[in-house]
Amino acid sequence: MQKAVAVICLAILLIGCENLYENDDIDRIRNQRDVDAYNATVSSEGEKLTCRKEVVIGTNFREFICMTVARRERIRQEAQAAIDDLR
Numbered sequence: 001m002q003k004a005v006a007v008i009c010l011a012i013l014l015i016g017c018e019n020l021y022e023n024d025d026i027d028r029i030r031n032q033r034d035v036d037a038y039n040a041t042v043s044s045e046g047e048k049l050t051c052r053k054e055v056v057i058g059t060n061f062r063e064f065i066c067m068t069v070a071r072r073e074r075i076r077q078e079a080q081a082a083i084d085d086l087r
Contacts, residue, residue, distance in 0.1 A: 035051050049068060051066035051067075052065060
């Protein structure tokens with residue numbers, strides 16, 4: 001029974017982590033040239049993409065992860081709020 005609960009909790013945690021990398025309806029971008037082309041089409045600074053290579057949880061592979069400036073800032077603020085709540 002405890003193993004089943006642990007597996008369910010782990011699945012929920014992994015689903016939550018996956019949601020951090022929502023693509024905001026942006027087509028798959030694979031290199032910096034694609035980022036530059038996309039950023040040339042948007043006018044707002046918050047809509048521009050920032051991309052970096054990140055290790056995907058559960059693997060040793062690095063993947064090109066892109067998020068808008070606004071999305072990265074939102075994640076940073078949520079993480080800071082969670083840290084502040086722990087204090």
